[in-house]
Amino acid sequence: xxxxxxxxxxxxxxxxxxxxxxxxxxxxxxxxxxxxxxxxxxxxxxxxxxxxxxxxxxxxxxxxxxxxxxxxxxxxx
Amino acid sequence: xxxxxxxxxxxxxxxxxxxxxxxxxxxxxxxxxxxxxxxxxxxxxxxxxxxxxxxxxxxxxxxxxxxxxxxxxxxxxxxxxxxxxxxxxxxxxxxxxxxxxxxxxxxxxxxxxxxxxxxxxxxxxxxxxxxxxxxxxxxxxxxxxxxxxxxxxxxxxxxxxxxxxxxxxxxxxxxxxxxxxxxxxxxxxxxxxxxxxxxxxxxxxxxxxxxxxxxxxxxxxxxxxxxxxxxxxxxxxxxxxxxxxxxxxxxxxxxxxxxxxxxxxxxxxxxxxxxxxxxxxxxxxxxxxxxxxxxxxxxxxxxxxxxxxxxxxxxxxxxxxxxxxxxxxxxxxxxxxxxxxxxxxxxxxxxxxxxxxxxxxxxxxxxxxxxxxxxxxxxxxxxxxxxxxxxxxxxxxxxxxxxxxxxxxxxxxxxxxxxxxxxxxxxxxxxxxxxxxxxxxxxxxxxxxxxxxxxxxxxxxxxxxxxxxxxxxxxxxxxxxxxxxxxxxxxxxxxxxxxxxxxxxxxxxxxxxxxxxxxxxxxxxxxxxxxxxxxxxxxxxxxxxxxxxxxxxxxxxxxxxxxxxxxxxxxxxxxxxxxxxxxxxxxxxxxxxxxxxxxxxxxxxxxxxxxxxxxxxxxxxxxxxxxxxxxxxxxxxxxxxxxxxxxxxxxxxxxxxxxxxxxxxxxxxxxxxxxxxxxxxxxxxx
Numbered sequence: 001x002x003x004x005x006x007x008x009x010x011x012x013x014x015x016x017x018x019x020x021x022x023x024x025x026x027x028x029x030x031x032x033x034x035x036x037x038x039x040x041x042x043x044x045x046x047x048x049x050x051x052x053x054x055x056x057x058x059x060x061x062x063x064x065x066x067x068x069x070x071x072x073x074x075x076x077x
Numbered sequence: 078x079x080x081x082x083x084x085x086x087x088x089x090x091x092x093x094x095x096x097x098x099x100x101x102x103x104x105x106x107x108x109x110x111x112x113x114x115x116x117x118x119x120x121x122x123x124x125x126x127x128x129x130x131x132x133x134x135x136x137x138x139x140x141x142x143x144x145x146x147x148x149x150x151x152x153x154x155x156x157x158x159x160x161x162x163x164x165x166x167x168x169x170x171x172x173x174x175x176x177x178x179x180x181x182x183x184x185x186x187x188x189x190x191x192x193x194x195x196x197x198x199x200x201x202x203x204x205x206x207x208x209x210x211x212x213x214x215x216x217x218x219x220x221x222x223x224x225x226x227x228x229x230x231x232x233x234x235x236x237x238x239x240x241x242x243x244x245x246x247x248x249x250x251x252x253x254x255x256x257x258x259x260x261x262x263x264x265x266x267x268x269x270x271x272x273x274x275x276x277x278x279x280x281x282x283x284x285x286x287x288x289x290x291x292x293x294x295x296x297x298x299x300x301x302x303x304x305x306x307x308x309x310x311x312x313x314x315x316x317x318x319x320x321x322x323x324x325x326x327x328x329x330x331x332x333x334x335x336x337x338x339x340x341x342x343x344x345x346x347x348x349x350x351x352x353x354x355x356x357x358x359x360x361x362x363x364x365x366x367x368x369x370x371x372x373x374x375x376x377x378x379x380x381x382x383x384x385x386x387x388x389x390x391x392x393x394x395x396x397x398x399x400x401x402x403x404x405x406x407x408x409x410x411x412x413x414x415x416x417x418x419x420x421x422x423x424x425x426x427x428x429x430x431x432x433x434x435x436x437x438x439x440x441x442x443x444x445x446x447x448x449x450x451x452x453x454x455x456x457x458x459x460x461x462x463x464x465x466x467x468x469x470x471x472x473x474x475x476x477x478x479x480x481x482x483x484x485x486x487x488x489x490x491x492x493x494x495x496x497x498x499x500x501x502x503x504x505x506x507x508x509x510x511x512x513x514x515x516x517x518x519x520x521x522x523x524x525x526x527x528x529x530x531x532x533x534x535x536x537x538x539x540x541x542x543x544x545x546x547x548x549x550x551x552x553x554x555x556x557x558x559x560x561x562x563x564x565x566x567x568x569x570x571x572x573x574x575x576x577x578x579x580x581x582x583x584x585x586x587x588x589x590x591x592x593x594x595x596x597x598x599x600x601x602x603x604x605x606x607x608x609x610x611x612x613x614x615x616x617x618x619x620x621x622x623x624x625x626x627x628x629x630x631x632x633x634x635x636x637x638x639x640x641x642x643x644x645x646x647x648x649x650x651x652x653x654x655x656x657x658x659x660x661x662x663x664x665x666x667x668x669x670x671x672x673x674x675x676x677x678x679x680x681x682x683x684x685x686x687x688x689x690x691x692x693x694x695x696x697x698x699x700x701x702x703x704x705x706x707x708x709x710x711x712x713x714x715x716x717x718x719x720x721x722x723x724x725x726x727x728x729x730x731x732x733x734x735x736x737x738x739x740x741x742x743x744x745x746x747x748x749x750x751x752x753x754x755x756x757x758x759x760x761x762x763x
Contacts, residue, residue: 041153061292069348072563
């Protein structure tokens with residue numbers, strides 16, 4: 001199934017996703033260490049894959065940690 | 078552009094030109110570091126507005142309506158459409174590391190001007206171009222990695238050659254970074270205690286994050302930060318206690334062996350226990366320290382004490398050997414252009430881009446920010462007395478091991494410094510000596526301590542700020558050692574697995590341990606040779622690292638040039654081809670000089686020849702102390718010469734393969750590359 005959200009012009013999506021400054025800072029900090037937004041993951045799962053069980057926050061966190069570090073990071077300079 | 082914004086850009090350009098003129102033309106009188114910062118910021122603004130956006134519009138021809146991989150493959154995990162400011166932060170945190178902080182410090186031996194000019198010119202025309210073009214390339218190919226892109230666009234041979242190149246770079250980087258930590262911690266109980274304390278702190282944080290409060294990163298980072306600062310404060314008492322201090326007072330050899338063991342153990346432990354929590358701490362500390370340094374420079378506005386240009390542009394400098402061309406361009410490395418960023422720009426970032434139009438902001442802008450870090454490192458190295466700078470960064474083989482001898486040697490180069498100044502600087506920062514603390518990190522730490530202590534605490538807090546800076550650098554270098562060893566292990570398994578498929582099984586503990594042993598012993602060996610050779614060390618290894626890193630950037634830019642030809646956009650190919658050519662000229666000249674230069678201070682073979690001749694006559698040359706050490710020196714020279722030759726070969730190989738691809742692309746009358754995501758044109762919007 002194609003995501004309906006993908007068809008929205010990106011400007012519109014950005015405008016609808018207004019977040020407070022603090023929330024953006026928090027999101028940036030978490031993404032800097034490889035943890036994307038959990039709520040957005042849940043939203044994605046309920047919208048697009050309602051038949052599949054979504055991961056709990058804990059499973060999600062472990063999954064992201066493993067994805068970031070499991071194969072080592074080529075990040076040195 | 079309306080009249081008002083035209084006027085604004087004219088003003089920015091004029092301010093930039095004035096600042097650059099002051100930086101470049103003042104001779105004899107000291108200038109304020111603010112001019113350097115102003116010149117840099119104006120250059121970045123103008124470059125982004127006029128060159129970065131031009132590349133986006135004309136060269137990439139970004140398409141606002143094209144679906145990005147983040148939407149096409151949205152899974153809420155790897156592929157997530159992300160706000161551009163958030164993504165900018167993520168991208169910057171991923172590219173910023175030790176490189177841009179160390180390179181400019183070493184380059185300051187030629188004065189602040191040559192390095193600054195290259196940092197600015199390099200980032201505008203090469204570094205930021207490379208980062209943003211690779212980001213674009215990967216975004217149009219579902220976020221594929223640089224290796225995969227080279228394989229699919231330039232063939233399997235080019236892919237294999239690039240893989241070997243990347244592996245060797247990893248090995249050299251790990252050795253050099255570990256050497257930086259060793260040089261900073263030798264005979265420094267305060268530093269050694271604090272850095273060692275990060276291990277139990279990180280393990281505690283790992284357990285906290287997994288079992289006590291799962292996934293609460295913010296909370297845990299604050300606790301971790303408080304513990305780190307306590308360890309830092311307590312470190313002073315450790316260093317001052319005659320009973321405890323000796324337990325944390327290590328020689329270079331000891332530290333090297335400890336780091337090698339650490340690298341082995343840390344890279345086979347589960348990631349949640351040590352690697353992940355320490356990476357959280359080091360990432361936040363890094364961003365905080367960079368922001369702090371920027372604020373510090375703006376508020377303190379320190380004058381630059383280093384000369385604009387020193388006599389060492391002739392190649393006789395003690396910090397690294399070789400003339401301005403090509404070695405300045407090799408030494409600065411990451412702050413101007415870094416091959417490593419090609420791996421990041423084709424990693425996680427392209428999978429999160431919301432819209433193609435944001436590529437210049439994130440790719441080009443992110444690299445400008447990294448370059449600004451390099452400018453700040455240059456400032457930090459230049460606000461210190463030049464005599465102190467040379468005392469800290471020259472090998473003990475040249476300046477001896479006591480303050481009087483060092484002051485005399487440095488005086489003979491034309492830089493005035495008294496033995497008292499050297500011992501007092503050491504006392505101020507809470508160390509017994511600052512002589513021959515090469516590697517850039519300690520120098521940067523003294524510079525940061527100078528700037529920060531002018532803001533808070535004065536002389537009394539200098540020791541704290543110095544060790545804070547050492548801690549922050551050691552923290553992310555240790556993370557790099559651990560994560561890099563892990564990455565090398567998988568690359569070893571991949572390469573050997575090509576011949577022995579069973580070795581590819583990454584679940585097997587035997588494979589895991591064997592591949593880790595191979596990876597660790599490779600960088601461990603190079604690290605150890607760097608530690609024991611009083612004239613080697615940073616002086617020998619940093620140029621090798623620089624050559625390899627710029628080589629990777631050259632490879633990425635060649636790949637970009639090839640794709641531009643394949644897209645039938647050759648009229649813009651110069652955007653990638655010119656910096657690629659410049660990097661090829663620099664890396665090839667530097668690589669060949671490192672191997673064949675007749676001066677033993679520069680050429681490995683000449684050095685091996687000098688020691689080999691003496692060995693045949695049964696003589697022992699300093700710094701070697703025995704015939705065995707003489708043999709070791711000769712052997713190491715051959716190892717280094719081989720590495721440099723391999724880098725040269727890799728570059729030449731990719732260059733030739735690139736030319737062949739370009740010839741083929743020109744022979745075809747239509748585009749010969751396949752991009753993904755163009756189907757929107759025919760797609761019916763619901």
